[in-house]
Amino acid sequence: xxxxxxxxxxxxxxxxxxxxxxxxxxxxxxxxxxxxxxxxxxxxxxxxxxxxxxxxxxxxxxxxxxxxxxxxxxxxxxxxxxxxxxxxxxxxxxxxxxxxxxxxxxxxxxxxxxxxxxxxxxxxxxxxxxxxxxxxxxxxxxxxxxxxxxxxxxxxxxxxxxxxxxxxxxxxxxxxxxxxxxxxxxxxxxxxxxxxxxxxxxxxxxxxxxxxxxxxxxxxxxxxxxxxxxxxxxxxxxxxxxxxxxxxxxxxxxxxxxxxxxxxxxxxxxxxxxxxxxxxxxxxxxxxxxxxxxxxxxxxxxxxxxxxxxxxxxxxxxxxxxxxxxxxxxxxxxxxxxxxxxxxxxxxxxxxxxxxxxxxxxxxxxxx
Amino acid sequence: xxxxxxxxxxxxxxxxxxxxxxxxxxxxxxxxxxxxxxxxxxxxxxxxxxxxxxxxxxxxxxxxxxxxxxxxxxxxxxxxxxxxxxxxxxxxxxxxxxxxxxxxxxxxxxxxxxxxxxxxxxxxxxxxxxxxxxxxx
Numbered sequence: 001x002x003x004x005x006x007x008x009x010x011x012x013x014x015x016x017x018x019x020x021x022x023x024x025x026x027x028x029x030x031x032x033x034x035x036x037x038x039x040x041x042x043x044x045x046x047x048x049x050x051x052x053x054x055x056x057x058x059x060x061x062x063x064x065x066x067x068x069x070x071x072x073x074x075x076x077x078x079x080x081x082x083x084x085x086x087x088x089x090x091x092x093x094x095x096x097x098x099x100x101x102x103x104x105x106x107x108x109x110x111x112x113x114x115x116x117x118x119x120x121x122x123x124x125x126x127x128x129x130x131x132x133x134x135x136x137x138x139x140x141x142x143x144x145x146x147x148x149x150x151x152x153x154x155x156x157x158x159x160x161x162x163x164x165x166x167x168x169x170x171x172x173x174x175x176x177x178x179x180x181x182x183x184x185x186x187x188x189x190x191x192x193x194x195x196x197x198x199x200x201x202x203x204x205x206x207x208x209x210x211x212x213x214x215x216x217x218x219x220x221x222x223x224x225x226x227x228x229x230x231x232x233x234x235x236x237x238x239x240x241x242x243x244x245x246x247x248x249x250x251x252x253x254x255x256x257x258x259x260x261x262x263x264x265x266x267x268x269x270x271x272x273x274x275x276x277x278x279x280x281x282x283x284x285x286x287x288x289x290x291x292x293x294x295x296x297x298x299x300x301x302x303x304x305x306x307x308x309x310x311x312x313x314x315x316x317x318x319x320x321x322x323x324x325x326x327x328x329x330x331x332x333x334x335x336x337x338x339x340x341x342x343x344x345x346x347x348x349x350x351x352x353x354x355x356x357x358x359x360x361x362x363x364x365x366x367x368x
Numbered sequence: 369x370x371x372x373x374x375x376x377x378x379x380x381x382x383x384x385x386x387x388x389x390x391x392x393x394x395x396x397x398x399x400x401x402x403x404x405x406x407x408x409x410x411x412x413x414x415x416x417x418x419x420x421x422x423x424x425x426x427x428x429x430x431x432x433x434x435x436x437x438x439x440x441x442x443x444x445x446x447x448x449x450x451x452x453x454x455x456x457x458x459x460x461x462x463x464x465x466x467x468x469x470x471x472x473x474x475x476x477x478x479x480x481x482x483x484x485x486x487x488x489x490x491x492x493x494x495x496x497x498x499x500x501x502x503x504x505x
Contacts, residue, residue, distance in 0.1 A: 072447030073420035338448055343414040 016355060017100035018341055019362035021302045022205070022259050022330035023089070023142075025135050026108040028080035032134065033109060036126035044119055062214075063224040066336055074334035082334035083108075086138055093333045094141055097341055100359065101368050102142045103330075105174060105259060106131050107207045110147035112176040120149035121159070128163055128170075136169045143171040143368070145203055150175035150188055157194040164198035171366045172203040172257060178213050183238045184245030196253045201300070201365055204238065205259040206231040228337075235261035236269050243273070243294045246286040255365060256299050260332060263301035267321040270295050296323060300365050302330035303357065304339040312347040324353050328362040369473075369504045373489035377476055377499040380404070383441050387419040390505050395472060397501055398423070398455050400442055405455050406472040406503045407444070412460070416448035418469065424452070426461065473504035 027033055034042055068081075074092060076085035083089070094102060111123030124147055131144040146163045148156035156175070163170045173195045181187065183204075195202050206215070214220045215230035217237065235258055248254060273291035281287065287294075301322065309315060319327055329345070332338050341358065349357075362368065374388040380399045387409060388395050394409035396419040409419050425440035443452045443461065452461040453469050460467035480496040487494070487502065494500060 066450060071416075072422065073417050336448065336450065340414045340448075 016358055017098045018329055018358035019101045019103070019366075019368060020093075020097075020099050020331045020333070020341075021103045021257065021328045021362050022105050022304060022332050023093075023102045024083045024108070024333065024335060025086075025089075025104050025106050025131065026081050026083040027130070028084040030109060032084075033123070033126040033130055036129040037122055041119060041122035041126075044122075062220040063222070063227060066224055069335055071334050071336055071338055086135060089333070090139065093331070094139070097331075099141060101362070101366075102139075103171060103362070103366070104131055104135060104142055104144050105203065105205050106145065106147055107174075107205065110174075111149045112147065112174075112207055113178065114149060117149065117152040117155070121152055121155040124148050124155070125159060128159065132167060132169060136167075142169075143366070144169050145172045145174040146170050147174045148191070150179050150183070150191060153188060153190045156191045160191070160194040160198055164200065170200070171368070172201045173198070174203045174205060176207045177204045177234055177238050177261075178207060178215060179238075180213065182241030182245075184241030184243070184247050186245070189247070189250065192247060192251045192254050196251045199253075199367075201255040201257050203257045203259055204235065204261070206234060206261060231260055232262040232265050236265055239269065239295065239299065240273065240291075242298075243291050244284060244287070246284070248294045248298050249286055249288060254298060257302065257328070257365065258299060259302045259330060260304060261301070262305070262307060263303075263322060263327065264307045264315070264318050266295065266299075266301065267318055270321075296326075300326050300328055300361065302328050303344065304330040304332045305337045306339060306344050308346075315347045316349070324356050325361055325364075327357050328365070329358045371482075371487040372503050372505060373482060373487050373492075373494055373500045374503050375501040376492075377501060380501060383423060385419050385423070388503070390472075390503055393505070394419075395503060395505075396444075397474070397503070398444070400455050403456070404474050404476060404501055405458075406474040407453075407455065407458055408470040408472075410469075411446040411448065411451060412467050412469055413446065413449060413451050416446040418444055418446060418453070421445045421447040423455070426452070475502050475504075476500070477502050 070082040074082035076088045106127050109123055110127045111120035114120030127147050136142045136144050146160055148159050160173055215227055215234050221227040270292035277291050372390045375386050380386045380397055382399050382401055385396050385398045388397055396407050396409045398405045409417055411418055422445045423441055424443050424445050425437045428438050429435050442455055444455050445452050458469035458471045476499055479494050479498045482494050
């Protein structure tokens with residue numbers, strides 16, 4: 001547990017404007033996407049229901065959320081789920097917290113885990129249009145992420161090329177880390193080629209309700225607390241896969257932002273990989289450098305939900321290893337485990353380091 | 369210290385709360401089975417607005433498969449990260465010794481005593497017939 005927020009701290013305002021690397025917009029209902037779907041896929045949606053449908057029971061197959069995943073104070077008065085009302089996002093978060101740039105991570109109905117690949121493509125295209133027209137064009141602080149279904153690489157490549165050419169407001173490409181195979185596999189490489197060519201980073205955020213692989217390497221979790229922990233372990237598996245398969249040798253310009261996955265596991269993973277590399281590098285001669293070097297050069301890490309060690313300064317050792325230029329603040333608004341920019345960073349750092357985490361690193365990575 | 373009249377007793381039914389402003393501070397007035405408590409409306413963890421959280425009890429277990437709910441209506445759960453606080457003491461359930469919501473002095477007083485003053489009641493008139501919740505600050 002951290003030290004409590006003291007009474008005198010309560011009057012702190014967030015003076016430093018910052019970049020929020022994880023804001024979740026959601027459709028008020030699937031009707032928000034209707035204008036962006038072709039007649040064929042609108043008919044499909046109306047006949048067979050939305051993405052990750054569960055028919056009549058209205059629940060998921062494993063515990064995925066607490067409090068429906070939402071901050072209890074973020075429900076719009078007009079109805080609809082938290083994250084569906086731009087005005088509330090503005091008055092509850094962007095304005096009072098002095099958000100300079102907000103990166104949208106539009107996971108809902110984006111089709112990333114849709115098994116019907118053509119339907120997944122239609123949803124992805126619709127969500128990417130919806131982000132631009134219903135959010136970014138209405139608030140100049142917001143930036144979109146191109147959400148694509150990684151199992152449909154030919155479509156994903158076309159969509160990335162089209163969106164990157166359409167608007168500079170698309171600042172990253174988002175695919176699911178609960179993919180059908182580990183993300184380093186060559187079936188996904190056409191996507192990485194397109195991401196590298198577009199000159200924007202790849203963003204990975206724990207996604208998926210059903211579909212894709214279980215979050216835990218041993219199957220589906222029983223409790224949400226268990227599921228939440230797998231945000232980190234799932235990402236570790238993908239980092240190992242991306243490094244070991246040689247993705248960064250083939251795509252040296254590829255940059256990856258890991259969102260909502262923690263970062264305190266990173267040094268331990270890199271130490272272990274380096275140790276194994278010394279002994280077994282002959283198995284992977286396509287790797288020209290130690291695994292830790294690929295990790296340091298190609299990955300960025302978002303803060304939320306930040307780990308809270310008993311001694312806050314323990315975080316500093318981890319950041320020192322990863323690099324102060326690699327950590328970026330994220331809030332996860334409007335989800336229940338939201339981090340407030342005024343209180344979440346409790347460890348001691350210089351003003352320059354605080355500015356790097358809150359603003360400068362994201363501006364450099366995303367060219368904001 | 370000044371006495372601030374913040375609500376009539378009827379306004380804050382058992383199991384509910386009312387958010388009031390006293391000297392620029394947001395304070396939650398809670399009624400637990402007829403007893404009134406005044407707590408700062410800021411979670412000591414990261415500042416969530418406590419009055420928007422759920423009023424709940426404690427889920428207890430003697431072991432796997434055995435569950436019960438105890439002390440229903442005596443705990444407040446922050447709307448952000450779900451930290452639970454004992455409404456009667458302001459103490460955090462997880463970390464009772466070091467994390468605590470600030471409490472304020474609160475009392476129920478009859479209108480006929482209040483009208484003798486001094487008190488502050490900006491939002492409504494005080495009449496002798498009713499009972500009022502009074503916060504001292």
